[in-house]
Every structure is written in C-alpha cells, then in structure tokens.
Amino acid sequence: MAVAVNPTDDRYTALIGKLVRLPLSGVDGGPEREIPILADDWAKLEFGTGAVKVTPAHDPNDFAIGQRHGLPNLSILNETAHVALPGSPYDGMDRYAAREKIVDDLRESGLLVEIKDHTLSIGLSQRTGVVIEPRLSQQWFLKIQPLADKAIEAVDKGYIRFTPDQYRKTYDEWMKNIHDWCISRQLWWGHRIPAWHCGKCGEILVARETPSACSKCGSSELTQETDVLDTWFSSGLLPFTVFGWPGKDSQGLTPDLAAFYPTELLVTGFDILFFWVARMIMLGCHFMLDVPMPDGSKRTLKDAVPFREVYIHALVRDADRQKMSKTKGNVIDPIEIVTKYGTDAVRFTLASMASPGTDIAFSESRTEGYRAFANKIWNAARFLFMQVDRARQAGYKMSMLASGAVPELPAETPLETRWIFGRLHAVSGEVERSLADYRFDEAAAAIYQFFWGEFCDWYLELVKLRLEFGEGIENNATTALTLASLVAVFEAALRLLSPFMPFLTEELWHALYEGNAPAKSIALTRYPLPGDFAADDASVAAMTNMQELITTIRALRKELGVPEKEAAPIRLHAENRVLALADANRDMLTKMARVSELEFATETLSGSNARATAAFDVAVIYERQIDVAAERERLTKELSKLEKGLTAAERQLSNDTFTAKAPPHIVEGLKKQAAETKMLYEKAKTALEALPTA
Incomplete structure (x- = not known):
C-alpha cells in the first residue's frame, strides 16, 4: 500500500510524497496501481535499501504505519493462506507457490536486482507447527484507558504495594503506555464470547442469556461468536468471581465476597506481572467500585482493589542461570530432586536463594548441603531424646518438659544458657523482620546460622558440662535447669524452622511431646516472637568474647x-x-x-x-618435638614450589600485553595470589632459617 523511507535519509528526501508504480501490477491485463512514498521513522537507514514496503493488513508494524498515514487495509490472503486477489495472476495460489512465482516474474521483468539471505523471527502455530501469516481480521477489544487510570491511581495512592518495589516502576511504565486490549482468541477452549450475529441484518447482540431474536430486525437467524475470551481476561475476573460475584444480589455483594474481598497478598512471578496482575487490578477496580461494603457503605477505590500487596518471587533457573527449557534439555524434574534430597532440603534451598529482584540459579550442591542440615537437626534431636531418656531412668520428674516453656533463669544460670535464650530473642526478631519484608533468604540464613552454628556447634557441646544423671538427680538444680532449657530452646527452634522444613519439624515436634502435643500440628502453634524470650545483651557479649577466645586457642593449637x-x-x-x-x-x-x-x-x-x-x-604453652631433618626437607620442597609459583605470577604480571588485555578482576586476582605466595615464601624461609643446624 506504500513505500516508507526515513525522513532523514538523504537518498530519498526528494521522492517523499511522490507515487511509484507497484511492480507486477498490470500484469496479464490486471489493473496498474500506484502507491505513495512516505516518510516514517520506522524505516531504518541501515537496513536493506532503506526503503521498506508497507502492508498494513499483514504486519503489525505496517498496520501502525498505515494508521499514522491513513492507508487502506487491503487483505490479500484468505483463511487458508491462499492469495485472494481477484484479477491478479496470483489469485488462488498457495502463499509459497505465489512467492516463487513472484520472484520468477520479477526476474523475467528485469526488476530483480539482488537476493540476500536475511535472519528474522517467525511465529509458529502452537497446534500445527506451521508458519503463521499475519492477517487483519475481526477481533473484540476492551477499551482499556478508563480501567488503567483507576489501576494506576490505586497503586500511586498506596492501596496496593509491590515487593520488590522496583516492579512498581515497571507496572507504572506499562500501564501508562497501554493500548486497547484484544480479548478474543481463536481457540478450541475457553469462555465463549457472549455475542450473537444476526444472519439477516448483520446486527451483533451481546447478552447474558442466549437471545431468541434479533433486537433490530426480529430475525431468529442468530449464530454465537465462535471466538473465546483471552485466558487472562477470564483470570483477571478471578479475585471476585471466585467469591460468587455477582450472585443473585443486584448490587453484586455475596457473603463470601463480604468476608474475603479484598485479599491481603498475591504471590506471583514477574513474567505475568502484565498478563495477570495488572488485569486483576484493572478489572477489580472497575467492577468492585460500585459493590457495597458489608456495612452498606459505598466501596471506595481503596476497598475495590483485589489485594493489598503483591510479592513478586524469583523464577527458578538452571545452575547457569538459563531459563529451563525442554528444547535446551536443562529442565530439572522437581520430583527427582525431592526423591534424591528430600522435600525439606529442596524447600530450604529455594527459600535460602529467594533474594528479591533476582532469579534462583538452582544448584544441586546447595540442596545437598541443606540435606546435611536436615541430618544435623535429626542428630540434635536424637541427642536431646537420649538425655531425656537418661533423666527418666535416673528418676527425674519430667513435668518441666511438658510444654517446652521457657524456664525461669536464676542468677546462677550458666553463661551458655543465658546466652542461647538471648540469641533466641535476637534471631526470632531477625526472622520476624525478614518475613515481614519478604526476605525469605535472610530469614532462612538466620535460622540456619542459629540452629547449626550456635545451637548445635556450641550450645549442645556446652550443655554436656551440666548434665549429671547420678543419684539424686531430681535435686540437681543445674541439671534440671539445663535439661528444661535444652528442650525449650529446641522446641522454639523447631517452630522457627517449621515454615522452611515442615515435614522434619512436624515429625520431631510430635516426638518431643510424645503424643501430648498442645496442638494437632506445629503449624498451628504460636510462631516464636522476640517477646517470648528475654533480651540479654550482656550474656551475648560475654559469650562472644568466650567464643573468640576459644576459636583463637583452637587455631593456635x-x-x-x-x-x-x-x-x-x-x-x-x-x-x-x-x-x-x-x-x-x-x-x-x-x-x-x-x-x-x-x-x-x-x-x-x-x-x-x-x-x-x-x-x-x-x-x-606447648613445646613441639620435631624431626629437624624431615622438617628441613619439607620446608625446602615447600620453598621450591612457592618460588616456582611466584616466578610464574611475576612473569605474567610483567607482561604488558597480558595486563592490558586481561579482564581487570583476573589481573587483580593474580596480584593478590602473588602477594599471598610471597608472604608464604617469606614465612617458610624464616622457618627454615630458624631450624637448628645440628
């Protein structure tokens, strides 16, 4: 319908506004056609000749050019991809056959200058696998701007909050540049569009119930529209239709809608932020704005929104951060991973890597590590149950262990017990803040460090100093306090860990209470909060000093x-x-x-x-007896090895070509390695010189 050139292209400036005869028109007695030469920014100077054909009925971008310049929309293909152009020598030909014929005719007419290969994106039919030919057709559209305005206002006024906040900007950008929405689809399934076409006068009727006659001419020759609604349109209605809207009430209010709309939180992936989240907000703000509140008052925009918060979670990718694809062969079967490592380990892996704004590069090695964490928890439970059994055998009364409640701590309570409850106070607060901010990775890291690094590695080892199960254990205040504290800390740690490892914690929690648990499930108990445990900064600081002293001594030894x-x-x-x-x-x-x-x-x-x-x-204080000859031989070999490494590193760093072309982080890493090697060399040399000569 036209030829477009870039308005800044000096080659064609003089031709803009002129007409050009369409090649091959007028062939075999057909009509000749002249088409305009247009100036449009869509034409790229560097692409091909810089002059591009415009076919508004067969390309989305060309359609937009046609809209800008008022071009007619001539469709030359029918529904079976055959040429439908009466009077043309190509009329009735299959698209591929017509293309070959056109190229031959151009060549024969002396109009073909050159043929070049060109790589481009081509859409394929999901059902048939064949190339899709864009073709202008009748579709149903939703006028979007009135809906978008309310949806933008709802977010701008804080009625809906996005986490991470960066997606609010993405949402705004899309909503403020939105186009009318094509809601019709040519599929075999879906909600059929409630429209009927009159076979006599062509009138289109839209109704809730099937009409019996045309409202314009009275004809009963009515055929329902075969297109179905876009899946995302149907899904966009979900937040209120799932609660029975519009029901029998003419105002649309139902008991479920009154009780549960709007919801608090939507958790979803960023890849459907536009397809689903934005559509739910637009449709909710439109349809629910006039639905009354349970108290009969008029529902404002604040209460018309479908949810208060949107948490955008990460997508799980492979270890190389590639999106999983059957074609690439990098799909990870979650059932296989769960079977191999356990459900809890997989859950904890995903939670620990769920950093806002970044995707999860799933790694089996991380999952293997968290399976070891699950084993650590299990072994800690076995140790605790063993101590409880020993206490029973020694005649200890178990009433203090019935509820896992935090015992009162007298002034003479050992440091490690006061410290562990102080840490429980801090960790529960850290987890609470992290969960409130949807920082599941930080919450998982805090629980992991507490359970493994503090409870298992330190507290379990230290309580062994206090547990004495000899005669008269019921009168041993230290053992009684330690055992009660051990159970209370472990029980609280299980509750902290429960959302991340629900199966393991459920099993151990019921085993801890031996059938007398205060609830049917650990998930139904109170989640640990900072106020459940006394803050004890002094004990935490003191224990930190002791830990530093102990680790320093261990390193020296x-x-x-x-x-x-x-x-x-x-x-x-x-x-x-x-x-x-x-x-x-x-x-x-x-x-x-x-x-x-x-x-x-x-x-x-x-x-x-x-x-x-x-x-x-x-x-x-330790005098080490060494074999001088063996030590001299070892240090000599070590010096030789370090010297070779140092020489190689210095050779690379003195190579100007290498340092100029290598990535900066490689050069810096090599410098650091050279410095460390030199330090080790000097230490080994000093140690060798310090050895006795005799």
Whole structure:
C-alpha cells in the first residue's frame, strides 16, 4: 500500500510524497496501481535499501504505519493462506507457490536486482507447527484507558504495594503506555464470547442469556461468536468471581465476597506481572467500585482493589542461570530432586536463594548441603531424646518438659544458657523482620546460622558440662535447669524452622511431646516472637568474647601441632573484665579448647605461640618435638614450589600485553595470589632459617 523511507535519509528526501508504480501490477491485463512514498521513522537507514514496503493488513508494524498515514487495509490472503486477489495472476495460489512465482516474474521483468539471505523471527502455530501469516481480521477489544487510570491511581495512592518495589516502576511504565486490549482468541477452549450475529441484518447482540431474536430486525437467524475470551481476561475476573460475584444480589455483594474481598497478598512471578496482575487490578477496580461494603457503605477505590500487596518471587533457573527449557534439555524434574534430597532440603534451598529482584540459579550442591542440615537437626534431636531418656531412668520428674516453656533463669544460670535464650530473642526478631519484608533468604540464613552454628556447634557441646544423671538427680538444680532449657530452646527452634522444613519439624515436634502435643500440628502453634524470650545483651557479649577466645586457642593449637586430644595450658593477658570471664568459665575452656591450665599474664604476650586480638592476648604453652631433618626437607620442597609459583605470577604480571588485555578482576586476582605466595615464601624461609643446624 506504500513505500516508507526515513525522513532523514538523504537518498530519498526528494521522492517523499511522490507515487511509484507497484511492480507486477498490470500484469496479464490486471489493473496498474500506484502507491505513495512516505516518510516514517520506522524505516531504518541501515537496513536493506532503506526503503521498506508497507502492508498494513499483514504486519503489525505496517498496520501502525498505515494508521499514522491513513492507508487502506487491503487483505490479500484468505483463511487458508491462499492469495485472494481477484484479477491478479496470483489469485488462488498457495502463499509459497505465489512467492516463487513472484520472484520468477520479477526476474523475467528485469526488476530483480539482488537476493540476500536475511535472519528474522517467525511465529509458529502452537497446534500445527506451521508458519503463521499475519492477517487483519475481526477481533473484540476492551477499551482499556478508563480501567488503567483507576489501576494506576490505586497503586500511586498506596492501596496496593509491590515487593520488590522496583516492579512498581515497571507496572507504572506499562500501564501508562497501554493500548486497547484484544480479548478474543481463536481457540478450541475457553469462555465463549457472549455475542450473537444476526444472519439477516448483520446486527451483533451481546447478552447474558442466549437471545431468541434479533433486537433490530426480529430475525431468529442468530449464530454465537465462535471466538473465546483471552485466558487472562477470564483470570483477571478471578479475585471476585471466585467469591460468587455477582450472585443473585443486584448490587453484586455475596457473603463470601463480604468476608474475603479484598485479599491481603498475591504471590506471583514477574513474567505475568502484565498478563495477570495488572488485569486483576484493572478489572477489580472497575467492577468492585460500585459493590457495597458489608456495612452498606459505598466501596471506595481503596476497598475495590483485589489485594493489598503483591510479592513478586524469583523464577527458578538452571545452575547457569538459563531459563529451563525442554528444547535446551536443562529442565530439572522437581520430583527427582525431592526423591534424591528430600522435600525439606529442596524447600530450604529455594527459600535460602529467594533474594528479591533476582532469579534462583538452582544448584544441586546447595540442596545437598541443606540435606546435611536436615541430618544435623535429626542428630540434635536424637541427642536431646537420649538425655531425656537418661533423666527418666535416673528418676527425674519430667513435668518441666511438658510444654517446652521457657524456664525461669536464676542468677546462677550458666553463661551458655543465658546466652542461647538471648540469641533466641535476637534471631526470632531477625526472622520476624525478614518475613515481614519478604526476605525469605535472610530469614532462612538466620535460622540456619542459629540452629547449626550456635545451637548445635556450641550450645549442645556446652550443655554436656551440666548434665549429671547420678543419684539424686531430681535435686540437681543445674541439671534440671539445663535439661528444661535444652528442650525449650529446641522446641522454639523447631517452630522457627517449621515454615522452611515442615515435614522434619512436624515429625520431631510430635516426638518431643510424645503424643501430648498442645496442638494437632506445629503449624498451628504460636510462631516464636522476640517477646517470648528475654533480651540479654550482656550474656551475648560475654559469650562472644568466650567464643573468640576459644576459636583463637583452637587455631593456635593447630598451628603448633598440639595433638587434638591432648590438653595444653594457656596464658592470657586482658583487661580485668575478660580475665574474670575466663576465670568463671574455666570448664568451658577445658571442654571446648582443651585447656589444661589457665594462667594470667600482666604483660603483653608475643611470639610464635601467641596471638593478639582487640580484647586479649593469648599464648598456648606447648613445646613441639620435631624431626629437624624431615622438617628441613619439607620446608625446602615447600620453598621450591612457592618460588616456582611466584616466578610464574611475576612473569605474567610483567607482561604488558597480558595486563592490558586481561579482564581487570583476573589481573587483580593474580596480584593478590602473588602477594599471598610471597608472604608464604617469606614465612617458610624464616622457618627454615630458624631450624637448628645440628
């Protein structure tokens, strides 16, 4: 219908507005046609000749050009993709046959200059797999702007909140540039459009019930529209139709609608933000605005929205962050993963990686790690149940363990017990804030660190110091308090973990109560909140100091080669507060750091067996007996190896071509590696020189 050129293309500026004869028109006595040369930004200077044909009835972009320039919409293909152009020599030909014939005719007429291959996107039919030919046809449209205005206002006024917030901007951008919505689809399934065509006068009737006669001419020759509604239109009505709207009430209010609309939260993926979320908001704000509130008052826009919050979750991709596709062969079968690692491990993996605004690159190695976490929880439960059984056998009364309630902590309560409840206070608060902000990854990380890093690695080891199951255990206040605290902490930790690992926690929780659980399910119990546990910053700070001291001693022992099971004395220099803390917890040092004796020093400690921190200096007193000859041989080999590595790194870094072309992070990594290698080389050299010569 036209030829379009870019208005800035100097090659064609003089031709804009002129007419050109359409090639092959007038062939075999057919009519000749002249078409205009138009200036339009859609034509690209660098693409092909810079002049592009415009077929408004057979291309969406060309249709838009035709709308801008008032071109007629001539359709030359019928529903079977055959040419439908009476008077043309190609009339009735299949599309592919017509193309070959046209190329031959252009060549024969001397109009064909050159043929080039061109890669382009082609739509394929989902049902048949054949190439789809765009063709202008009658469709049903929804006038969208009035609906979009209300939907934009609802979000701008805060009636609906998006998490992550970045999707609000995406939503606004789309809604403010929205076009009328084509809601008709040529499918075999779906909600059929409630419209009837009169076979006599052509009138179209839209009605709730099937009409018996045409409202215009009275004819009964009525045929229902064969198109169905777009799935997203039907789905967009879901928030209120699921509650019975419009019901029998002329105002549309039903008991379920009054009770449950609007809902609080929609959880969905970003890939259907436009298809579904925006449509639900538009349709809800339109249809529910006039539906009364349960108290009879007029429903405002604030209460017409379908939901208060929209949480956009991540998409699960493969380990290389590629979208899973059967064609690519990178689809992960969740049933196989669940069978291999367990449902709880898979759930925890997804939760731990659910960072807002980013997709989840699913990794089996992460899932394997969380299966180990599940095993750790199970083993912790076995330890606890073993202690409870020992207490029963020793005649301990189990009344304190009936509910898992936090026991009262007397002044003489051991440090680790006061610390673990203080940490429960902090962690439950951290989890509460994370869940409120939909930071499931942060909540999972907090629970993981508490259960494994603090409860299992520290608290379970330390309670072994307090559990004595000899005669008269019922009168042993320390054992009674420790056992009750152990059960209370474990029970609270299970409740914290329940949403992330529901199956394991459900099993262990019922086992803990031995059939006398206070609820049918752990999911029906109170979720731990900070107020359930007393804050104890002083005990947490003190325990942090003890943990730092213990880990420093452990590292020193390893460097000095102290056998793991052999205890060794230490010397400690610190301010009086830290000295008093260490003195009061000598048993903790003995248990966790294999300390045989604690000495206090009045001066700063130094030397190869000492380490300094901001809070203390500590030295491990240990004389290591070594095989001088073997150590000399080992250090010599180590020096040779380090020297080769250092030489290779320096050679690369001195190569200007390499440093100029290599990515910056590679060069920086190599520099860091060279610096570390040089440091290790100097340490090994110093150690070799320090060895006795005899």
